Amino acid sequence: MVKVVINGTEIIETPDGWQDFTTTLRMDREFKALFEITEVPLTFFFDGYQLLKSAYDANGYCYSLPVSILRLNKDNQYVSIYEGLLFFKNIEWTEGVEGFAAKCTFTDNSFFAKIRNNKDLKAKIFVPKSKSGLTIPQADYWRMTFFNPTTGTYYSHITGVGYERQDTAFRVYDVLKFLVAFMTDGTVEFISDYFNTGGKGEGAMITCGLIPRFTSGAIGTGVTQELFEQNFPDLSFSDVFKELDKSHNIGVQIGLNGAAPFIRIEDNAFLFPDTELQTLPNVETLKRTVATEYLYSKVILGSECTTDETFLSFPETIRFLGFQTEEYVIVQDCNTDRVLDLKNEWILSSNTIEDLVLNGATTAPTIYDSTIILINTVLDYGNIWGDAVQSNWLTNIVPPYYYNEFYNNANKAQRYLGGVPANIAAYLSATDDTFEAESTQSDPAFPLYYDNGTDPERLIKCDNEISDPSGNYNNGSFYYDIPTTGVYTFFGLSKFELLNFAGSTVLDNQVTVFVRRTNSSNVLISETPIVTLTTQLPAIANYSQIFSISGTAALVGNSTDRIYLYIKVEGDLVNYRIYPINKYGCVATSNGGGVYQEYDPKEYPIVRNAFNYPMSFTDFIVLRAQPLGLIPFGVKDSKTYFAWIEEVKFKHFQDESSFTLISNEKNN
Secondary structure, three states: OEEEEEOOEEOOOOOEOHHHOEEEEEEEOOOOEEEEEEOOOEEEOHHHHHHHHHHHHHHOOOOEEEEEEEEEOOOOOEEEEEEEEEEHHHEEEEOOOOOOEEEEOOEEOOOHHHHHOOOOOEEOOOOOEOOOOOEOOOOOOEEEEOEOOOOOOEOOOOOOOOOOOOOEEEEHHHHHHHHHHHHHOOOOEEEOOOOOOOOOOOOEEEEEOHHHHHOOOOOOOOOOHHHHHHHOOOEEHHHHHHHHHHHHOEEEEEEEEOOEEEEEEEEHHHHOOOOEOOOEEEEOOOEEEEOHHHOOOEEEEOEOOOOOOOOOOOOOOOOOOOOOOEEEEEEOOOOOOOEEEOOEOOEOOHHHHHHHHHHOOOOOOOOOOOOEEEEEEEEEOOOOEEEEOEEOOOOOOOOOOEEOHHHOHHHHHHHHHHHOOOEEEEOOOOOOOOEEEEOOOOEOOOOOOEEOOOOOEEEOOOOEEEEOOOOOEEOOOOEEEOOOOEEEEEEEEEEEEEEEOOOOOOEEEEEEEEEEEEOOOOOEEEEEEEEEEEEEEOOOOOEEEEEEEEEEEEEEEOOOOEEEEEEEEEEOOOEEEEEEEEEEEEEEEEOOOEEEOOOOHHHOOOEEEEEEEOOOHHHHHHHHHOOOOEEEEEEOOOOEEEEEEEEEEEEOOOOOEEEEEEEOOOOO
16 A cells, blocks of 8 residues: 655545556666656545645645655555655646546656756856755865976966966866755765775866966966956856766766765766676566667767867877877677767867966967866875876877876777777778888998087988888988877987097097987977997097997877987097998887777677566665666576666566666676
8 A cells, every 4th residue: 555745744545546656776878877766647636636736826836845655564564665856847737527636747856856857057166056046065176286298397386366266176076066966955965986085086177278378377467266257167967977977987876875865976887786686586588689779880089179289299190099089980790870979078188288388378279268177187185286197108208298198088998998899999001101221331431530529410321221111211311201190119220430539538428329300391399319328438549449229219200200310429529430230210100000909898788688577575675775786587497697777667566567687798
């Protein structure tokens, strides 16, 4: 039997529809959330109708009342099976000769009423007010510590009058906590181990493009509270969740801690633990199908706001390892046309951040002043700031240092490998971009010598091509022409002679073989050492010594850059000459091609299992309290399967409930 209480008043006349009353546990893969809903309407007559009609006449359709629905348990005690709200706008009224009735659709007190209905409302995260004007804690102000990518030096925090919001940023955890409180008037608890202290996303912080433009103090004025408020954009829960999901692959659990509703945001794997829940034996009829709506044919990566100017440190056009917009094939034979869109509207690009930091007072664009920037940091709780993480994941040779390795396309794809059903592939041409060349003559010809006092650097002229399958090496001008933006590893070998003609003193020198990178007009971009040798010649007149040094070095090259091999002698005045045979070559390239697989595709939940089963109310309460995990279910005269909840419809007053569970091939 059922008991209904509206706004504290028990309804005597039992409403129609109670026999079909159903509580549904649903995993929504589009919203990436596990939540509980009640979808069966109840129709009230007599005292129920009179209570609702009086409240409607007094307050109108923009009104709601709390509703409790209870049922008897095995101990013959009434227990709550639903706590929610009845919005008067959802009531269908019937009046006439056949009677008076109010058909009501209920909304639960956590997800539909407070989150789904308000997730698109925008808020100022630094204003301590909810959507209804109630006082709630604002998102705490933190500071972002930016660095100069060309040196790795962090900028100091400027303080004082007129600099109130200098370097202002917010922890993602605090932003989510505020937005949950904002849209629920502080009545829904926010939980996140992932974004909170110690979690993988702990260091995620946001700011707006205005802030890095002022960080170095070059503009001459600071960021005041007024300037900050004019530029920092209003945010909605929907906006923030969407951007964080694309960059982190997160999921949501919505439920009750006792009677208190909560929303929990964790990495998506949290929704699919291997913990085994209660077993359902002897399923009579099982229907298994493939959930084809979860299959994708390609994935889009990157972010909207990238900068590929060559005066900035990061090679923005490099494939897979950067932040540019890219499409990659998902290798499978299911012939689907669905696209997994992981392209962020927020700024992630190291170059864009660098441009704003270094050139904010001059050439950096102001169009990003109100655009959110997501930056990975290491938090300093004592000083209440986050140091932007600096790294060079392309060559490990620093400087330069880059921002946001955590958010480059490769790492975003890595976090989503469990969210697609097969390999992520990027096909490039099968061109072999290596080469090898050597010198055939001494340079200069005997008996001439260079003098490191007047000419310390010399181009190593490898004129004889041994191998150059793609024609990238110019053996007349002695440079390698970068065909595609990427990381290239060069080999250099030099045989040379050092001479102490005068012999008046011991000579100490340092000899370096290095590659020089220029643009297509031979304007210098950078120099990268391959190998260095420290030498010492005795104080003996006309003493000479022949050396041979070799090594490899990786560097980043943009398409059409030129790479030359050089030798440099530094230190005491010494004469030197280059002997044959010197060698130069490109021995390895990395530009984003290939097939990327870091997990077993059999782990992807794609097989849908549907069946009916007589679950008791006691067992449902246990499942409702802990719905995350694998449910083992055995089929009569067949095998036992393991699957996660996609949808469980528990029918309180009928013999059987319906189960739709999702499984993968690895567990079965």
